[in-house]
Amino acid sequence: MSGRTKFLLDESEMPTQWYNIIPDLPEPPPPPLHPGTKQPVGPDDLAPLFPQALIAQEVSGESYIDIPDEVQDVYRLWRPSPLYRAHRLERALGTPARIYYKYEGVSPVGSHKPNTAVPQAFYNAREGVTKLTTETGAGQWGSALAFACAVFGLECEVWQVRASYDQKPYRKLMMETFGATVHPSPSDLTVSGRAVLAEHPDSTGSLGIAISEAVEMAAADPDTRYALGSVLNHVLLHQTVIGEEALKQFELAGDTPDVIVGCTGGGSNFGGLAFPFLREKLAGRMSPAIRAVEPAACPSLTRGVYAYDFGDTAGLTPLLKMHTLGHGFIPDPIHAGGLRYHGMSPLLSHIYELGLIDAVALPQQECFAAGVRFARAEGIIPAPEPTHALAECVREALRCKETGEEKVILTALCGHAHLDLPAYGAYLGGEMIDHDLPEEEIERALAELPAST
């Protein structure tokens, strides 16, 4: 283990394959079901929404899938991303633990999202698609897809939840700079949007409504497809470049992680970092604890149930077997917009059920306190989402301070907060609140789960 700050890989060492963990699991995850027939969905059911290459990746039994040259070419604009040793944070905490962070904020939009936006745009363009639609809440996924579409000459149309559209004008401007068209959702451009507006003219929207609008527009036009930024197998697959790089960087560091922590919204940054390490663990080559951190306001893994549920609020998607708080669950408006999803990636949920990872839920003020501490020591202001992982790192590091253990902690620093600074303003100004989430509220939402399958 060395005294260095950054562990960099040359671009010639960038992974050339994505890692598919499914064949290495003791059993495969349960398939998505058609909500009508309750039978597993087939490729034809998904064809109006996704290109064939992504549908094939979604159900692939191969352990490794080649990253196309055109995608590697774009990855090279920011990849390999740096692995940092947090010397200054360790000193500030007075811990004997060694803390490492894998930083994805170096991407064009400041998070891990382009790792999947780029291949998604590429495969769509290769299959002759000319336009992609998507929804965005916090705006990070919309920005990533806007960038990827600019690169491959696709049109990009984004439905941004009205509340976010109004509060986060910088995200909209970033999408527009990359050439995308951004609509507030609900909009009067779709049947689903108009239906909502007819009943609630002042609706501030929801991710569920925005998904319906984007899906509706994609399904209506044979040259248009839809893109999703988390949850699905192919998304987590693309994100494994993070963990594959981190493995090589740990070799450079001459160290091995004892604990790996990441925040989980839909599960993609966490899965992307953790799966290659989990492969090593399953093969008996290392034995890190692997821990998902979710917000106390939206605790799908720690307080949800493992059941078939819809991916969206309106109930238009296939049924996914996942940890869920119920598709009608509306989390508190916390500042980590990317962690406000009622469900969890089916693949990650399955892995959690297998006991291969653990999970913890933290209140947002503790997370922002860790974010500020981190910023003042390391210089990077973390996005609200990964402050959750950092808060758990701080807890671990302080436990080590008590016990004297020299644990090696690895965390996914999946984005910076340049476009989320008002959240830090709310924290520093004492205006941030943490409500307890009553059990009844979860029970109410779970009561609306689709009939057991």
Next chain:
Amino acid sequence: MSGRTKFLLDESEMPTQWYNIIPDLPEPPPPPLHPGTKQPVGPDDLAPLFPQALIAQEVSGESYIDIPDEVQDVYRLWRPSPLYRAHRLERALGTPARIYYKYEGVSPVGSHKPNTAVPQAFYNAREGVTKLTTETGAGQWGSALAFACAVFGLECEVWQVRASYDQKPYRKLMMETFGATVHPSPSDLTVSGRAVLAEHPDSTGSLGIAISEAVEMAAADPDTRYALGSVLNHVLLHQTVIGEEALKQFELAGDTPDVIVGCTGGGSNFGGLAFPFLREKLAGRMSPAIRAVEPAACPSLTRGVYAYDFGDTAGLTPLLKMHTLGHGFIPDPIHAGGLRYHGMSPLLSHIYELGLIDAVALPQQECFAAGVRFARAEGIIPAPEPTHALAECVREALRCKETGEEKVILTALCGHAHLDLPAYGAYLGGEMIDHDLPEEEIERALAELPAST
């Protein structure tokens, strides 16, 4: 020359010395003068504002100055910064030119400013100073100093021009996250601020007033000093890490620049990149054209005079021999806030007079057009300031397309636009204007130059 995208240096290859170009020039630049005596200012005149170490660097005759270990330690959080080959931009332009950019947006605040903020904070802390004051216009320099002060345990108090304070809340939030206190300027905390408010209660401020407030507060407290983010010799000195790294990276690339372009506000990012290459040029080892790009709205090099003038609007600073539009010149409110200074670094002005560099002034709409083109090809949205350099790159590249020349162009991409996205909004929305700058306006301001010396 290779097909790579990024030329990275290991942190062990980070420069350990700053380069002082003055001893290598055919003659030294004229000294700053005391406005009363018209004699060269001595260290004692500057001691209330700057620590001894920086005063010594300001007048040093050494060619190389060691970078303290503590500063190198902090630099390593983001340095060495990457040199990129802009393959995608070249293809988009259809040019035979090879375009390289040295990217400083990887720093904690997203620009080159921390390269000098960190040593400035370090030397102050080492000499027992407990607080630094400064002004900030666009907010980039204030953020950099806030970060550096957090690292060395100094208090940081920033006077942010009122107009910017109101329009750029994200910059203020970034400074506060790093622990700084931010006041709008004019404020009622200083004599100079109160004087302005008494006459103009609704004043939106100016850099000149903010400088007066920060200087006044520093001078009044023996434990407080003042910090400046550009213009002075020691600032340009610290920025030479950029050019030293780029030289090594060009060796890796197996290439040599024919043209080097950078934007000039006070001259620090341009000087930082250019001076090490100018050393090589003076020694006959290469012969690049070196070109400063300034905004047409504030053309100190191309349309100003070379004369002794004040560094601030109120006339409180020593007299500096520099290219100036007159300290009373108020440039149009263009979006590149960092390029709205009436003067130019005395050192760079002297080098321009020696005929070692040339200069060009460009209108902002052409610059933002280049910025958008760059973003859609390379993924990075450039800060408004370096879009000026990029616009000149595009001009060069298109000239090469006509002539078939395979010129090698190097540009300083000194920052990203994450906190300046509204400027892109104005451009994309067709709301950006370029006024012609009438000769009379410059003549009027130049008429107020201090009596010739």
